């Protein structure tokens with residue numbers, strides 16, 4: 001029996017989903033949202049402010065309204081609340097460079113996803129990071145720093161580090177978690193452990209933020225190199241989908257061994273729910289790894305908790321960190 005109510009609209013919207021992405025990235029690029037925030041409200045005033053034709057402004061505003069990026073009231077447009085907060089250039093919370101860099105970096109490759117999926121080449125452990133240069137790292141972390149500082153501040157607010165002394169941040173990137181912890185807790189020190197090219201860039205961010213005396217950056221590969229001793233907090237943030245369960249399991253076990261007795265570990269990352277049916281972000285970050293030919297897959301919250309429990313951590317919990325995007329799994333190394 002044919003269901004007459006079925007149609008192709010959902011499938012069309014998915015198939016042409018790249019247009020949604022491109023609309024958002026172009027709106028950021030021509031800075032429409034800042035112009036609206038600064039007072040341009042109608043098609044004509046927005047067109048003038050953004051220096052595009054009224055015809056193109058009308059097209060963009062209709063698309064942005066359909067995507068829920070702007071709200072139309074009569075002839076006037078205003079920004080949706082998340083757009084007003086995160087996509088207005090003058091705001092401290094502006095994340096435009098992060099979205100445009102990350103949103104565009106794999107754009108062309110995703111257009112050939114089917115080809116990548118047919119590849120039978122054996123996976124490479126470091127995937128995208130295999131031949132990472134200082135310039136690659138500088139470009140990536142110029143984009144991740146602002147968003148990372150938001151995550152770092154949240155971490156420092158949620159986790160009481162007032163009695164901790166040393167954070168080991170595995171794959172710490174720009175150093176944002178250590179920098180935010182050092183800003184909040186005057187006694188805390190940190191080691192950002194990242195690939196050698198990234199450690200160079202981490203040192204730049206650490207110095208720029210005035211913490212070179214309390215935070216160091218050490219070059220190394222967390223899948224195989226020894227971790228520095230003496231930490232009572234270990235963080236592994238935004239590194240899950242790039243690696244297989246076996247690799248993450250080993251990293252967590254080695255982190256457990258390196259950690260002081262009574263210390264704590266936080267794995268923060270894109271995790272699937274335990275039914276492995278979503279959310280979309282973690283599932284698609286893992287699919288992205290087909291392009292980079294790594295061992296990466298999506299890990300569920302339960303999987304991640306098991307890595308910590310099997311390593312010996314106790315009181316392991318999973319909590320939302322950024323709902324719909326990042327989960328935080330925390331465990332404690334038993335006191336001696």
Ligand SMILES: C[S@@+](CC[C@H](N)C(=O)[O-])C[C@H]1O[C@@H](n2cnc3c(N)ncnc32)[C@H](O)[C@@H]1O
Nearest residue numbers: 148171172173194195198220221222223237238
């Ligand atoms: C998505 S970024 C996250 C950076 C930071 N943790 C944050 O949340 O802002 C992932 C970081 O992990 C680092 N990384 C990935 N694999 C690594 C490895 N095998 N050893 C050391 N660092 C690694 C990358 O260089 C990059 O800086």
